[in-house]
Amino acid sequence: MRRLPPFAPLVAFEAVARLGSFTAAAAELLLTQSAISHRVRLLESHMDAKLFERLNPGLALTPAGRSLLGELSPLLEGLQRLQPPARMPKSPLRLGASAAVISWWLARRLPSFAKQHPDIALEIVPFVDLRQAQETEVDLRLMWELESTVTDRDDQLILPRDSVFPVCHPRLAGTAPLKDLPLIHKGSVESDFDRGREWNWDSWLEQNDLPPPSLKYRDMGSALAAAAEGAGVALGRSLLVQDALDEGRLVRVLPASASLPSSKVHVVRWYGDPRGPLVARWLVDEARSTLAREDTQADLTLARNS
Known part of the structure; x- marks a missing residue:
């Protein structure tokens, strides 16, 4: 043998x-x-x-x-x-992601993907909560998970790490110290148990400066939308808010040096479709390009303040 x-x-x-x-x-x-x-x-x-x-x-x-x-x-x-020439399946490739990621980051990048890969049709499937993300049948999932729970696998890629920081509408910026600005709370009973300290306002303010939350948004997209409308200050993660920062729809409330690293990471997993790894690599490259602009912006802020 x-x-x-x-x-x-x-x-x-x-x-x-x-x-x-x-x-x-x-x-x-x-x-x-x-x-x-x-x-x-x-x-x-x-x-x-x-x-x-x-x-x-x-x-x-x-x-x-x-x-x-x-x-x-x-x-x-x-x-x-x-090997015969590879033939890509003609059916749409279903890519699942949170509604916040889709609306605040992914949607504007999809036309570029379509130009680069006209033979791959994407069907974007929004997730409202963790249960729906786990139960909905898709070909790829872009998940937001605690880094400490992510294991090494051959069917996934990890996007570059985000940072977390307060953001608001430009007209609110500088009008008062952070502790005196209206705070936008995000979360739910189901999601609060597994988030890092960077998502709690008491990590950014003294406990005696914290007013009780009068309004809490269940998802990140809604909280950021409220901040962009001038309703108050929200905690945003860099991948989602970088476009809005570049365009002036949102601004940082604190210097870039005050940002906290996220304890969660975006993980993209694919499930057998041969197009999955290609799309996953594109997502990683796009995330890396987006977060590189955050580093450039932080360097410019530091230079102006020097």
Whole structure:
């Protein structure tokens, strides 16, 4: 009986050897860097040989790695020639996300995706609450989860981390200290139990400065909409409010240096459709581009105040 090496680790090894980087191989194969490392270790165990020398910086193939690559590359190229041209399914790809993410961030980016990928039709499915997010049948889910609960998986990508800070309409900014401005509360009995301290107003104000909430919005989108209408100050997360900050519909109440890192992260998972990883990677790239503008804005604020 033939003792063949496992195929997935072979593909991971070839990508790392060809690209010279675990990070680049992870991006090409739409996997996490840890998943690539795990597969290479499995192959090294199967071959009973070290395949890479980890340099500082960079990688180098060992003699065993060079020998394996020389045999493997033409085999993979031959398999690729046998593969018929991929045909994308024609049915719409269902992408689920919270109504707040859709209305405050995703919607304006979808036309760009359609131009880049005219062969992929997207159907956007809004989630109102966590139960609906978990029960609605979709092909991808963009979820908002505590980072401490997110495990390493091959069918998901994690978007760059948000920060949290108070925002309001420009006409409210500077009219009074934060403690004297009307505060917009967000949350519900179901959602309050698993949110970090950055979402509680007592993390931003002294306890004796906190008025009792007279109005609480159940979702982030409604709270931000109220802030944009001048109703008060809301706690926003950077991915959702960056466009509004750029356009002047919202402004920061405090300096950028006062922002708190979010204890939650956006995670996009796909469920078998071959188009899923491509859309997931696009979402990660768009989020990275959005949050890069936050860093630029913070640098400009710091320069003006220096």
